[in-house]
Amino acid sequence: MDNIDRRLIALLQRDATQPYAALGAAVGLSAGAAHERVRKLREQGVIRATTVDVDPAALDRGVLAFVLVDSTAWMGDRSEDFAAVPEIQEAHVIAGSASVLVKVRTATTEHLQDVLRRLYAIDGVSGTQATVVLETFFERPPDAGEDRDGPVSRPS
Numbered sequence: 001m002d003n004i005d006r007r008l009i010a011l012l013q014r015d016a017t018q019p020y021a022a023l024g025a026a027v028g029l030s031a032g033a034a035h036e037r038v039r040k041l042r043e044q045g046v047i048r049a050t051t052v053d054v055d056p057a058a059l060d061r062g063v064l065a066f067v068l069v070d071s072t073a074w075m076g077d078r079s080e081d082f083a084a085v086p087e088i089q090e091a092h093v094i095a096g097s098a099s100v101l102v103k104v105r106t107a108t109t110e111h112l113q114d115v116l117r118r119l120y121a122i123d124g125v126s127g128t129q130a131t132v133v134l135e136t137f138f139e140r141p142p143d144a145g146e147d148r149d150g151p152v153s154r155p156s
Contacts, residue, residue, distance in 0.1 A: 001046065004029065008037055009047070009144040016050045061087075061105035064133040065112055068098035073124035075099045081122040087115045098129070 007027045011018060024034035041047045056062060069075070075093055082091040082102060090103040102119075106112045109132065116128050 001041075005037060005041060005046070006144045008034065009041065012038070012047070012050075013141045013144065056105050060107045063106045063109060063112055064136065065104045065106070065130045066133070067102045067104055067116070067119065067131075068129040069100035069102060069119060069125055070097075070127035070129075071099040071124045072126045075124060078122060078124065085115060085118055087111070104130075 004027050008023055011023055011026055019031070020035040020038070021031040023029075023038070024031045027034065029037070038047065056064070078100075079091065082088055082100065087104050087106050088102045089105055092101045093099065094101045104112060104115055106115060112130065112132070116130060119125055119128055
């Protein structure tokens with residue numbers, strides 16, 4: 001991956017609906033060359049998906065919590081059990097005092113309590129510690145990085 005690929009990724013992270021002509025112009029390529037580079041980045045798995053960033057509160061998922069999951073067994077082979085809980089947005093096997101960290105979005109704290117009950121039903125789970133988010137300052141995608149020409153310009 002070179003500097004042009006990094007710049008294309010940064011541009012797509014800001015707005016994935018940009019036409020290839022605009023992407024190409026921003027990085028000094030033709031529309032066709034920009035399209036080909038993006039296609040290759042998808043094939044290589046660098047660009048994993050093109051999604052829509054939706055306000056969770058608009059979908060009645062305004063309660064955000066991070067839950068540390070304790071276990072009595074290795075949880076690395078339990079990914080399907082965690083994925084079966086639709087309110088879990090992310091699940092990570094971690095090192096430290098807990099075994100798994102999950103990001104959960106629900107409508108209410110009562111609904112969060114139900115999710116915690118379902119986590120306890122996963123074989124090997126021995127405890128949870130939930131931290132409810134009161135306010136989110138920001139969320140951002142991974143930074144594509146700066147290239148030798150500097151960062152991709154951001155709108156002001």
